[in-house]
Amino acid sequence: MSRILSTGGAINEAIAIAMRTDPTVILMGEDVAGGGDRSKDGTEEMGGVLGTTRGLVGEFGMNRVRDTPIAEMGLIGTAVGAAATGLRPIAELMFMDFLGTSLDPLLNQASKLRYMFGGKVKVPLTVRTVSGAGMQAAAQHSQSLYWITTGIPGLKTVIPSNPVDAKGLLLAAIRDDDPVIFCEPKGILNQSSEVPEGDYEIPLGKANIVREGSDVSLVAFGATVRIAMKAAKALEGAGTSAEVVDLRSLSPLDDEAILTSLEKTGRMVIIDESTPRCSIARDIAAVCVDKGFDFLQAPVKCVTAPHTPVPFSAVLEQAFLPSAQDVLDAVGQMG
Amino acid sequence: MSRILSTGGAINEAIAIAMRTDPTVILMGEDVAGGGDRSKDGTEEMGGVLGTTRGLVGEFGMNRVRDTPIAEMGLIGTAVGAAATGLRPIAELMFMDFLGTSLDPLLNQASKLRYMFGGKVKVPLTVRTVSGAGMQAAAQHSQSLYWITTGIPGLKTVIPSNPVDAKGLLLAAIRDDDPVIFCEPKGILNQSSEVPEGDYEIPLGKANIVREGSDVSLVAFGATVRIAMKAAKALEGAGTSAEVVDLRSLSPLDDEAILTSLEKTGRMVIIDESTPRCSIARDIAAVCVDKGFDFLQAPVKCVTAPHTPVPFSAVLEQAFLPSAQDVLDAVGQMG
Amino acid sequence: MGFTGPELAEIYRRMRTIRSFEEKLHELVSAGKIGGFMHLYAGQEAIAVGVCAQLAEADIVGSTHRGHGHCVAKGVDVKAMMAELFGRSTGTNRGKGGSMHIADIDKGMLGANGIVGGGIPLVTGAALTAQVLGRENVAVSFFGDGATNQGQFHESLTMAANWELPVVYVCENNGFGEFTPTEFVVPVKDIADRASSYGMRAVIADGMDFFDVYEKAGEAIALARKGEGPTLLECKTYRFYGHYVGDQTPYRNKEEAEEWIQNRDPLDIFETKASEAGVVEPDEFRRIDGEVAALLNEAVEEAEAAPLPSIAEVLTDVYVRYEG
Amino acid sequence: MGFTGPELAEIYRRMRTIRSFEEKLHELVSAGKIGGFMHLYAGQEAIAVGVCAQLAEADIVGSTHRGHGHCVAKGVDVKAMMAELFGRSTGTNRGKGGSMHIADIDKGMLGANGIVGGGIPLVTGAALTAQVLGRENVAVSFFGDGATNQGQFHESLTMAANWELPVVYVCENNGFGEFTPTEFVVPVKDIADRASSYGMRAVIADGMDFFDVYEKAGEAIALARKGEGPTLLECKTYRFYGHYVGDQTPYRNKEEAEEWIQNRDPLDIFETKASEAGVVEPDEFRRIDGEVAALLNEAVEEAEAAPLPSIAEVLTDVYVRYEG
Numbered sequence A, B: 001m002s003r004i005l006s007t008g009g010a011i012n013e014a015i016a017i018a019m020r021t022d023p024t025v026i027l028m029g030e031d032v033a034g035g036g037d038r039s040k041d042g043t044e045e046m047g048g049v050l051g052t053t054r055g056l057v058g059e060f061g062m063n064r065v066r067d068t069p070i071a072e073m074g075l076i077g078t079a080v081g082a083a084a085t086g087l088r089p090i091a092e093l094m095f096m097d098f099l100g101t102s103l104d105p106l107l108n109q110a111s112k113l114r115y116m117f118g119g120k121v122k123v124p125l126t127v128r129t130v131s132g133a134g135m136q137a138a139a140q141h142s143q144s145l146y147w148i149t150t151g152i153p154g155l156k157t158v159i160p161s162n163p164v165d166a167k168g169l170l171l172a173a174i175r176d177d178d179p180v181i182f183c184e185p186k187g188i189l190n191q192s193s194e195v196p197e198g199d200y201e202i203p204l205g206k207a208n209i210v211r212e213g214s215d216v217s218l219v220a221f222g223a224t225v226r227i228a229m230k231a232a233k234a235l236e237g238a239g240t241s242a243e244v245v246d247l248r249s250l251s252p253l254d255d256e257a258i259l260t261s262l263e264k265t266g267r268m269v270i271i272d273e274s275t276p277r278c279s280i281a282r283d284i285a286a287v288c289v290d291k292g293f294d295f296l297q298a299p300v301k302c303v304t305a306p307h308t309p310v311p312f313s314a315v316l317e318q319a320f321l322p323s324a325q326d327v328l329d330a331v332g333q334m335g
Numbered sequence C, D: 001m002g003f004t005g006p007e008l009a010e011i012y013r014r015m016r017t018i019r020s021f022e023e024k025l026h027e028l029v030s031a032g033k034i035g036g037f038m039h040l041y042a043g044q045e046a047i048a049v050g051v052c053a054q055l056a057e058a059d060i061v062g063s064t065h066r067g068h069g070h071c072v073a074k075g076v077d078v079k080a081m082m083a084e085l086f087g088r089s090t091g092t093n094r095g096k097g098g099s100m101h102i103a104d105i106d107k108g109m110l111g112a113n114g115i116v117g118g119g120i121p122l123v124t125g126a127a128l129t130a131q132v133l134g135r136e137n138v139a140v141s142f143f144g145d146g147a148t149n150q151g152q153f154h155e156s157l158t159m160a161a162n163w164e165l166p167v168v169y170v171c172e173n174n175g176f177g178e179f180t181p182t183e184f185v186v187p188v189k190d191i192a193d194r195a196s197s198y199g200m201r202a203v204i205a206d207g208m209d210f211f212d213v214y215e216k217a218g219e220a221i222a223l224a225r226k227g228e229g230p231t232l233l234e235c236k237t238y239r240f241y242g243h244y245v246g247d248q249t250p251y252r253n254k255e256e257a258e259e260w261i262q263n264r265d266p267l268d269i270f271e272t273k274a275s276e277a278g279v280v281e282p283d284e285f286r287r288i289d290g291e292v293a294a295l296l297n298e299a300v301e302e303a304e305a306a307p308l309p310s311i312a313e314v315l316t317d318v319y320v321r322y323e324g
């Protein structure tokens, strides 16, 4: 059975299933309840600033669904400590930009405890966070900072491109025994599709070939998968067969799927919503020119945002974001 | 005139010159005085946890050399606000690992104020910080996180490889009108050499060819320059002529120098002390396979630390760090 | 009371300008004419205007995501603000900042700030500049009750107290951080109680009463200017709209909201008190209302007609100079 | 006093073990036999031992860069600790952690921590686990005076106070953060004053007196266990060595240091008081000194003889499972 759900709805469902099946799973964050149950005074809940977690405090109560103060170090750090001592917390970092106020527990604690302790602890923490631009939320609420969490050994980073994957990847992330950063790209939160009911997981670390093709590989993830698909259609019209690889996980990275596709096509474009320096796009290009050198028939192209903050004005924000046209231009430049 | 100075000594001298020549330059950080002048009670100063800033509070007094509380968000954030309103602060972040507790003022403020304000402000801030491994300081005091600051648009990142460059780059950084992260790699702090007296600057954004060669390019920076030079000598013995490029700046990056060298040699190894994912090494490999594709005669190799935290035990730490042998192996694998 | 009629009229004009600006934005955003996240200041006008009336142009203020009121109070041009919210190149920030980053450093306005608590160290740094250079300026940081739970609040106040910086920390306690009541996440009765962690002076003002804010802010600012260090000034207030435009406020108690909005409106309170002083003509207030309304209509018209930034501007203003 | 002779002897043994461990390390590091950053706990023994004597094994403690004392007090094996500092695979952390990350989760020791303030939220999280699962455990966070200036301190205590978590925050105020005297950077007289920002109970203990710490920690822990929420316990103390091994302490006042080290040694104070109780044989203390000395010599010998980790271990223990 399946019904139409938005990505937000699919995420909500995944959390509910995880909480029903494991009493050690809790949800904590700023306004994840957002009113409701807390005082039984007749007020209603908001369920998060984007409404994603609505209904959960009603089902699971305030012991397991906790509104926190606006204190990201404390909130994420506490979740890390809870994860190391027997809970399996889902902590919400409202926007990924707030890594600024929550980095230490991720950079220096969650990611390193197991290693520093010689393998004698595990940290089964999931941090859900909204990434990306497109809502005119400007420079401090629009960043795609998954390259930072990907670069930190000890963390995993996952990013779905559609509601079905969001549900399955989130369930896998929550049940994973390592700390996982789960990105919810703004560009897909309101996207809807049929989503299977019930409990299913999509394994971390495995890419998904969403379109087969033979002339060029378009590697994408999160909100850029849609751009890649659009570009692939346009390329098809021009007689070029594009394969689209949806990474799903950024760490672990499915090198094998990327290289297999490159072997098939000989050409690679990586489409990444973030800024270019030290990006996932460039990271993958480096993998291609090391392990896939013999397959390369053309320069590897990275389609990313420019090396700038995210501008507010809609015209500038649209120019900032990578587009299908940028992908076509990149393919054109490959010669 | 020049004398033998350590890198630490050269940094000290650069700060003193900058403070003498510009009354708006101040130095602030945890224990940058570290005793001394503050109470005139007969105690002596430490001049920072590694002694780098010793003597400065004596010369410039407590108004301009300020010990701060152990509060990196406050310390760096205050320096950003001071820079936006008329000072030219040098803020010390004792170890680069402490980006964990100081990221927000760098990620969301210093780097973005000018852009967000439509160009109507400047932030002439320098953040000095000690990066890298090699002192058995373990997972939370040994990271090379310059890839994070490099990836943030609006920041510049600089890293010297020797005392002479340290002095000239730091003077340029302090006088630069943009926020600059100045890394002081542990691996070179105690290295000494002749350093010119007086006031000189080395421009940001320009790489330095420290050794000419024709068969392979070794791109290095900070503590890895010495590794590259050692490998170059070994390669020479085996009949391979290696060119060594010292980047000096990571942002802006001197693409041109890198590509020129690649054009000459056709082979590229990048040596980076940090972990691999989203590293400077991979960033540069991506530049090579995009803009330098036609020059490439072999896979581009990244010699980095593994995707792990930094271990404590000396044997493990040495195995963690890139070595000249790793460079030779990489060259060997190029076929 | 000690204000002349024209002074009172000017104060009223500022408060009314903020209110009308926010009401206009509520319309425009609801109608989809302006995008982005929009947090309205309506209800809190007495605080921005009361504090800024004590400041010189060269004094610095720093603000929050709810920053329009502080801009208007500090003298930022209303038309340029409106143009900014429309994303035009004539905006205060050339269209690059928007509501959460609106700024005008020439007027001493160091920016709204999208990071809760993120403006507090910046303003502390502005006070450091004044102290190091021996200037007479003070700096004022505005922030909400929720922001006092941020580490950046704690670290900044610690530094300011240690160094006796010329800064005033103004907490606008409007009873909520987003949808969560303050008492649920702030473990003390008054935000002012938190000053004792810094050995700092603390004062509580009625944030709906311009005169009370004006007086207490004046004392704190004068002390800061004399080198007697920082003060934490808590102003009790309420926001009349939801957290952002679109928030239907199901989480708030309806009677309580009614009480604040109907009976404690800072503009009404001001008008009553100012009228009692007998130095303003009764119809003067309505005349100002009309002028402000006209100004805002003009601001919208001009903003809508103003040019958008050119696409090339995505790439400018990142650095003063950047050569690779 | 209420302690039996064997109990007092055991307490003394723990304190002596810490002291001798640190003295031994001072030698070994000075001689270049052990590397890394090394912060010694000597002088503060009464705190770790006094607090941990009130805890069960399943209760959690979290520590700082100055963590050896807390490990010993919580029952971590001294030989495994020594092996860790020598970087051996028989170490508590298999040689991967070293002094600043020494840990033993089986003993409820959630790790030293190289990040000042970084352990505070972790321990708060351990208390959250106990609360959510309805366990009777408490958690204790040890940290220094300097750490109270960190945002992580502020944010953690705010959360613990809101949720009335079963946690005790133990501040070891040794008068310095690195080389900077506490009064220069902490703007209140007592760290305990900071609890008022969280509406939290605060208590001050003489950190050189085991009995005072034991009693006051006992009350705080009992309250936490009963569900009556957190306490901030400040213990006044002094570190006998410098900040790290190698620090010659030119920044500290010599008379003051003399006074603490000569006249306020927690081991001496304990021995005097315990002797007055008349339940320990006078030569018992010296016997324990000898046993501890022998234990440490053995620990060093065994550590030196123990195998180094194999190089392949650089790559293990990063993840439970990682497949790309």
Ligand SMILES: Cc1ncc(C[n+]2csc(CCOP(=O)(O)OP(=O)(O)O)c2C)c(N)n1
Residues within 6 Å of the ligand: A030, A070, A072, A094, A098, A101, C065, C066, C114, C115, C116, C117, C143, C144, C145, C146, C147, C148, C174, C176, C177, C178, C243
């Ligand atoms: C660091 C950070 N965390 C969370 C948010 C999301 N957020 C925006 S406004 C807000 C509430 C702020 O409450 P308060 O400080 O009381 O100000 P008010 O909105 O009531 O004026 C939150 C949580 C943010 N912008 N920045």
Ligand SMILES: Cc1ncc(C[n+]2csc(CCOP(=O)(O)OP(=O)(O)O)c2C)c(N)n1
Residues within 6 Å of the ligand: B030, B070, B072, B094, B098, B101, D065, D066, D114, D115, D116, D117, D143, D144, D145, D146, D147, D148, D174, D176, D177, D178, D243
């Ligand atoms: C976040 C962070 N900032 C700075 C440091 C460097 N540092 C290590 S110990 C220390 C002093 C800590 O002082 P205190 O908390 O009083 O503990 P004590 O050393 O006195 O036991 C500092 C500044 C650090 N390790 N982590």
Ligand SMILES: [Mg+2]
Residues within 6 Å of the ligand: C144, C145, C146, C172, C173, C174, C175, C176, C177, C178
């Ligand atoms: Mg509020």
Ligand SMILES: [Mg+2]
Residues within 6 Å of the ligand: D144, D145, D146, D172, D173, D174, D175, D176, D177, D178
């Ligand atoms: Mg201390």
